Amino acid sequence: xxxxxxxxxxxxxxxxxxxxxxxxxxxxxxxxxxxxxxxxxxxxxxxxxxxxxxxxxxxxxxxxxxxxxxxxxxxxxxxxxxxxxxxxxxxxxxxxxxxxxxxxxxxxxxxxxxxxxxxxxxxxxxxxxxxxxxxxxxxxxxxxxxxxxxxxxxxxxxxxxxxxxxxxxxxxxxxxxxxxxxxxxxxxxxxxxxxxxxxxxxxxxxxxxxxxxxxxxxxxxxxxxxxxxxxxxxxxxxxxxxxxxxxxxxxxxxxxxxxxxxxxxxxxxxxxxxxxxxxxxxxxxxxxxxxxxxxxxxxxxxxxxxxxxxxxxxxxxxxxxxxxxxxxxxxxxxxxxxxxxxxxxxxxxxxxxxxxxxxxxxxxxxxxxxxxxxxxxxxxxxxxxxxxxxxxxxxxxxxxxxxxxxxxxxxxxxxxxxxxxxxxxxxxxxxxxxxxxxxxxxxxxxxxxxxxxxxxx
Numbered sequence: 001x002x003x004x005x006x007x008x009x010x011x012x013x014x015x016x017x018x019x020x021x022x023x024x025x026x027x028x029x030x031x032x033x034x035x036x037x038x039x040x041x042x043x044x045x046x047x048x049x050x051x052x053x054x055x056x057x058x059x060x061x062x063x064x065x066x067x068x069x070x071x072x073x074x075x076x077x078x079x080x081x082x083x084x085x086x087x088x089x090x091x092x093x094x095x096x097x098x099x100x101x102x103x104x105x106x107x108x109x110x111x112x113x114x115x116x117x118x119x120x121x122x123x124x125x126x127x128x129x130x131x132x133x134x135x136x137x138x139x140x141x142x143x144x145x146x147x148x149x150x151x152x153x154x155x156x157x158x159x160x161x162x163x164x165x166x167x168x169x170x171x172x173x174x175x176x177x178x179x180x181x182x183x184x185x186x187x188x189x190x191x192x193x194x195x196x197x198x199x200x201x202x203x204x205x206x207x208x209x210x211x212x213x214x215x216x217x218x219x220x221x222x223x224x225x226x227x228x229x230x231x232x233x234x235x236x237x238x239x240x241x242x243x244x245x246x247x248x249x250x251x252x253x254x255x256x257x258x259x260x261x262x263x264x265x266x267x268x269x270x271x272x273x274x275x276x277x278x279x280x281x282x283x284x285x286x287x288x289x290x291x292x293x294x295x296x297x298x299x300x301x302x303x304x305x306x307x308x309x310x311x312x313x314x315x316x317x318x319x320x321x322x323x324x325x326x327x328x329x330x331x332x333x334x335x336x337x338x339x340x341x342x343x344x345x346x347x348x349x350x351x352x353x354x355x356x357x358x359x360x361x362x363x364x365x366x367x368x369x370x371x372x373x374x375x376x377x378x379x380x381x382x383x384x385x386x387x388x389x390x391x392x393x394x395x396x397x398x399x400x401x402x403x404x405x406x407x408x409x410x411x412x413x414x415x416x417x418x419x420x421x422x423x424x425x426x427x428x429x430x431x432x433x434x435x436x437x438x439x440x441x442x443x444x445x446x447x448x449x450x451x452x453x454x455x456x457x
Contacts (some may be wrong), residue, residue, distance in 0.1 A: 036086065037146035041155050043079050043138045044438065048159040050075060051431045053196045076134040083137035090144040097143050100444040102394070104387025105437070108427050109136055111376055111383060112338040119337020120350065128339025131429040139438040143445035149402065152409075152442040153211060156435050160208040161231060164238045167193030167201065171241070190243035201238065202247030203419055203432045206254070208235030210415060213255045214408040217262050250418035253279075258411035262404055273396050276410050280392050283417040287369055290421060291321070317366040317422060319358060324365045328373050335377035368420030372427065384426055387440075388413070394443050401450045409443045412436055 050072055087094055098106070112129045119125040142151060171178040171191060180187040180198055187198065195201040212231030215224070239247050257279055264272050327341070327350060336350075343349045345361040354361055365371040372380045391413050399406030416436050420426055425433050 034148070035145055036141075037151075039082060040086075040138060040141055040146055041158075043082060044142075044155055044434070045159045046075050046079070047135055047138075047429075047434045048163065048431045051196075051429075052163075052194060076130060079134040079138050080130075083134075083141045086141045086144050087137075093144055097445065097448060100448045101140075101143075102387055102390045102440050102444060104383050104385070104390055105136070105440055107383040107386065108376075108380065109133070111380060112427070115335065115337045115340075115376055118331070118334055119340045121337060121340040121343055124340045124343045125337040128429070132338075132427065135429055135434050136437055139434065139441045142438065143441045143448075147445055147449070149405065149446065149449070152405075152439055153215065156207070156438060157211050157231070159431070160204055160211065160435075161234075163194060163204055164208055164235055167191065167195075167238065168234065170194065187243075191238070191241040193238065193242075198242045199244050199247070199423055200430075200432075202242030202244030203423065203425070205235050205238035205242060206247045206251040206415055206419070207412070207432060207435055209239060209251050210254050210258065210408070210411050211235075214258060214262075214404060214411070217259060218404045246419060246422050250415040253418060254411040254415040257414055258407045261399065261407035261410065272399065276396055277392060279414055280388065280417065283414065284388070287417075287421055291325075291367075291370070320354070320362050320366050321370060323353060323357060324367075324370050324374050328370070328377070331377060332373075333377045333379060335373065335375045335380055338375045341374055364424040366422055366424060368424045368426035368428075371424035388417070391440060391443070394447055398443060398446055398450070401453075402446060405446065406443075409439050412439050 109132075112132060113126070116122045116125045116129075142155070148154070167178055171193070178191050178193050180190045180192055190198040191201060192198045193201040193204075195204060209232055212228045212235055215228035216232050219225075236251065239251050257276070260275065261272060264275070327336070330336070341349070341351050342363055342365075343351070345352055345355055351361070365374060369381070369384070372384050376383070392410065395406050395410040395413070397406075398409065413436070416425065416433075419432070427433065
């Protein structure tokens with residue numbers, strides 16, 4: 001059963017729902033609900049299992065996306081069926097909750113399957129969307145059932161720490177199994193852990209550091225505080241072991257901004273809004289500089305460049321970006337279909353050109369913003385912009401009633417905005433975007449909860 005607001009005779013001030021139906025605002029109290037928690041948690045954790053490599057070679061597979069095994073398909077179908085069941089039995093609540101969801105995320109959810117109409121590979125688009133929908137529907141279900149103000153941490157922290165701790169243990173006994181095979185400056189002595197690559201490992205570790213640091217900053221006591229402190233140190237250690245400068249910078253930025261937002265006096269709400277909006281704006285500006293949308297302002301970003309130790313591309317991926325930009329010009333408004341470009345090094349795919357240009361197959365655009373444009377054009381990019389703006393707006397609203405939780409959600413967004421400058425993670429089926437998708441849903445559900453507590457129908 002979903003978290004509910006049930007009628008009493010002596011408690012006042014809250015309007016709410018019991019299985020989605022309205023109750024009198026003058027006779028209600030909040031009741032925690034753990035119904036369906038384990039079912040939804042296991043389904044969410046399986047996303048991480050599906051994204052682990054089949055071996056520890058440290059390289060992502062170049063096989064076509066359609067080459068999924070039977071177990072993966074069973075898991076996806078189970079996720080969709082279970083989510084569909086919860087949507088059905090909570091339909092009255094769904095109608096209210098949908099109005100609180102991030103419209104950018106909802107828009108992308110409908111735009112992706114619609115792109116099959118113009119996709120260069122409709123079957124690949126369909127398969128990618130099924131995978132994406134299995135993730136998003138499970139995340140959505142947490143807003144309908146098994147709700148608790150700290151549900152996000154309860155679900156997201158365990159699989160992340162399991163991956164990081166398993167990597168550290170394996171690295172202590174068999175370091176060769178968790179290190180990259182390359183010897184260039186970017187890969188030498190870098191850890192990929194039990195993930196596909198050092199960059200993916202760094203992203204997961206970055207999420208772990210932010211989540212645990214939030215619990216630590218919330219001033220918990222005793223064993224809880226010790227757990228979060230140990231988790232923060234272990235996660236940050238994994239970020240350093242990954243030797244991913246982007247993950248390191250994203251982690252430092254996110255945790256620093258979270259610290260400021262959690263320590264600013266509540267009276268200075270205007271400054272808080274300007275601070276969070278300013279970070280998001282600077283990151284968006286930096287992305288435009290990277291892609292030469294705003295040329296000639298590199299001097300403004302010199303301090304960031306100095307901190308990261310890289311040029312203003314944030315990586316050495318300009319060759320990939322140049323090819324992707326040329327391909328975007330073929331259909332700039334609607335793109336080429338969600339997930340239809342990177343289907344594998346096969347001759348009938350336009351991505352096959354990379355074997356002749358770079359003699360390798362990158363498997364992604366290594367920039368989430370370009371990936372969205374290549375898949376869904378300007379329309380898709382607009383969905384992403386709406387997602388970012390709405391997310392920041394909701395995060396700031398939540399901070400009025402739950403400071404630490406709102407700061408956590410905003411810090412995770414800042415981290416993802418940085419990571420997508422060199423990785424393609426927006427609206428993907430990766431475990432890292434699954435964390436952000438769950439954060440977006442929980443953020444919306446927390447605002448609905450705050451509205452109900454305030455007695456606003």
